[in-house]
Amino acid sequence: MSVRIAIDVMGGDHGLVVTLAAAARFQEAHPGVTLLLVGDESQIRQELPQHGLREGDLLHVVHAPEVVLMDESPAVALRSKKKSSMRVAIDLVKDGAAQAAVSAGNTGALMATAKFVLKTLPGIDRPAICTALPSMTGHTHVLDLGANVECNAEHLFQFAVMGSVLVEAYDDNPEPKVGLLNVGAEAIKGNDTVKAAAALLEEGPINYIGFVEGDDIYRGVADVVVCDGFVGNVALKTSEGLAKMIAQFLREEFNRTWLSKAAAVCALPVLKRLKNRLDPGRYNGASLLGLQGIVIKSHGGADVQAFISALGVALREIEKDVPRRIDQRLGQLLNEKEMA
Amino acid sequence: MSVRIAIDVMGGDHGLVVTLAAAARFQEAHPGVTLLLVGDESQIRQELPQHGLREGDLLHVVHAPEVVLMDESPAVALRSKKKSSMRVAIDLVKDGAAQAAVSAGNTGALMATAKFVLKTLPGIDRPAICTALPSMTGHTHVLDLGANVECNAEHLFQFAVMGSVLVEAYDDNPEPKVGLLNVGAEAIKGNDTVKAAAALLEEGPINYIGFVEGDDIYRGVADVVVCDGFVGNVALKTSEGLAKMIAQFLREEFNRTWLSKAAAVCALPVLKRLKNRLDPGRYNGASLLGLQGIVIKSHGGADVQAFISALGVALREIEKDVPRRIDQRLGQLLNEKEMA
Incomplete structure (x- = not known):
């Protein structure tokens, strides 16, 4: 299976303007990577052409009708926004449809949602x-x-x-x-x-x-x-x-x-x-x-180039299989503890 | 009585080279201020002329045979170096011979010594x-x-x-x-x-x-x-x-x-x-x-201009009577607490 990254395209201070432009330029540089654009599908579809993006095998739009606000409390976001772009992007990682989620949304909500959906690694x-x-x-x-x-x-x-x-x-x-x-x-x-x-x-x-x-x-x-x-x-x-x-x-x-x-x-x-x-x-x-999956937080105010960097971090962590390597190291430590 | 500042001239990374040059230039700018130069008296007296300094009513040398090292533990400095330049400078404040002490020496030792000698204000x-x-x-x-x-x-x-x-x-x-x-x-x-x-x-x-x-x-x-x-x-x-x-x-x-x-x-x-x-x-x-007296810590690596700034802070806190004003405010708070 190809590398697949879920992007919360609604998150951050600038939303689609930045995230779609970044997705387009990232895909030019990494033509083999599949991107899942998560957010309001009609808004996304309307904007795709002006970024030169087209739906297909390497580009999917995944509908998420809600958006977590930048100042929303993590508990409220977790409880009441189960169809937010942030949540759906992380769900895609949980389900194996994507290997990483990237969001420029509310940090506290992202962490709470990621922890709730993906769970921490054993020992963390x-x-x-x-x-x-x-x-x-x-x-x-x-x-x-x-x-x-x-x-x-x-x-x-x-x-x-x-x-x-x-x-x-x-x-x-x-x-x-x-x-x-x-x-x-x-x-x-x-x-x-x-x-x-x-x-x-x-x-x-x-x-x-x-x-x-x-x-x-x-x-x-x-x-x-x-x-x-x-x-x-x-x-x-x-x-x-x-x-x-x-x-x-x-x-x-x-x-x-x-x-x-x-x-x-x-x-x-x-x-x-x-x-x-x-x-x-x-x-x-x-x-x-420390999660059972890769979640990358972009700065809320990121511009296109900065958001591309965040996508690059996600790609590199997928390629380097970071969560599995952390899990292995922790497994060794837990075994040593039990042996001791 | 004129304003009197005790200077630990041995402290800091550069010692006398910086502290005496700063003392000389500070005194030019503030001719009414009395400086008490605390440290090894023979070394100080030897160096005074090359900074254009002369002992007199406005310039005293106060002997202190020991120096607190920059990496010495505060407890050791406090216990075993009762004749350090730092300690003697603070003693001068305690005794009322100076209204402020300035040192570029070891921060932990300076704080421990100042607290031990001067005591904290009531309520601190x-x-x-x-x-x-x-x-x-x-x-x-x-x-x-x-x-x-x-x-x-x-x-x-x-x-x-x-x-x-x-x-x-x-x-x-x-x-x-x-x-x-x-x-x-x-x-x-x-x-x-x-x-x-x-x-x-x-x-x-x-x-x-x-x-x-x-x-x-x-x-x-x-x-x-x-x-x-x-x-x-x-x-x-x-x-x-x-x-x-x-x-x-x-x-x-x-x-x-x-x-x-x-x-x-x-x-x-x-x-x-x-x-x-x-x-x-x-x-x-x-x-x-929070002390019953003014103690100013200069950066250990301070140059002449920077050490002059530290002397300036001491002078301003003396002129503005900072410890007494803190004491008054705390006294009000303590009274209010008792009333309540």
Whole structure:
């Protein structure tokens, strides 16, 4: 069977305009991949031609009459929107009709729905959200980014194992370096949870390199940085805020005088390259790890290029069989525990 | 009595080279301020002339034979280094010989020593570390930045009150907007601690504006952002790491070709202005809030200009009588509690 990706085309801040354009361009680049466009079928069919898309063996429209709103509570979405585009896309993964679902919708609802429909892998208490961020040496995968605001040491340990297996598969990295986010590199630093997690990780089956600090995410000293979802979300959002402020200051400074405006023209190619290197869209596509299936969350405000990145993450996780590899590793760990 | 600031001149990564140069330039700008230079007296006296400094009514050398190392444990420093430059500087505040102490030394040791020697204000369980960060609209004070890695709701409430009074005094802002850092702006988001803290703050005496997210620190929607020390430290260090990476990428892109090098020459004045706006040195000088006295922590790697900023924070907190104002506000709160 060919690779099949279900897309919640209604989700996100821009809906069909972005998701259909991205689907069209993704399919040009990956002509063998089947896409299942999930959403309001009449709206989708109306818009298909202007994106050069045609229904056929490689492109299906799957009707879903409801849409989960961006500010809807996960519990309400789960209970009352059983025919939402998000839910139907995940159902397609559950039924084996697709190998991955991609949505730019409400994160909390997506996580709750994915967990309810697909279930977690044996040995995983809670799924985590993981994404790559740029670093001085390449990129760093960080998890959890907000699915779990309260975690114990065992949860952090599970995140570390999942992150390690993801990067192993995703980046063809045989031994990813895994760091635990803390307020200092010394063993005496930190709260009880990270200290207990460190003790588990030192005994664990992965390449644990010890505590890392916030700046190490961007220094690229680790391939995987593990933290609870509260801390990870603050780190991610703080980074977004700082990057926006720097971009804003750059614009202001280049616009200040006619001389600086002239300098901006000279510097434009350089600034474009910089922007491209830092573009959050390049890193769009967060994995909901720990589920019995692949679900990728796109940023709600993603543009076409960014949404294509998210589709690319889904494709790569399918090709690399990420959930099965996590499941195998967890199976080994559970066996070892039973043996011990 | 004139304003008197005790400086731990031995602390920090650079020691006397930076602290004495900063003392000299600070005194030029503020000729009425008395400085007490605390450290190894023979070393200090040897170096004074090359910074154009001379002992006299406005400049005293106070001998302290020991130095707390940057990686020393706070408990060890407190127990075994009773004659360290850091300790003696804080003792001078305790004895009333100085109104503030400034140190670029080991943060944990500085906090432990300050708390032990000066004691906390009535109603404060734990002091917090607070500093200003640049924002799109000016700056935002953030606390705690790492003194308290585990906090309950009452601690966060106390931080909010202290931060509010600090900004009121420091920025002549009659009603600072105080936000509580969380993973989402909606009331249902977050962990139990922030939810409980929010409930306290909604009843409290300050201008509480609700939950804010990581990016809001730089958007400037609040004057004070409150969080526990674990989260605050991660946010601060993550920001430092991202800023360094962006600077590194900028350098790389401008150095890539002869054309981009030429563009760099054009853009140099603009980039310098940008650097100046973002310079962490401008914001150097974190307040240890909640103590019966003023203690300012400089970044360990501070250069002369940055250390001058930290001295400036000390001077302003003395002029604005920050500890007494926090004490008064807390006294009102304690009275109200007793009345209730």
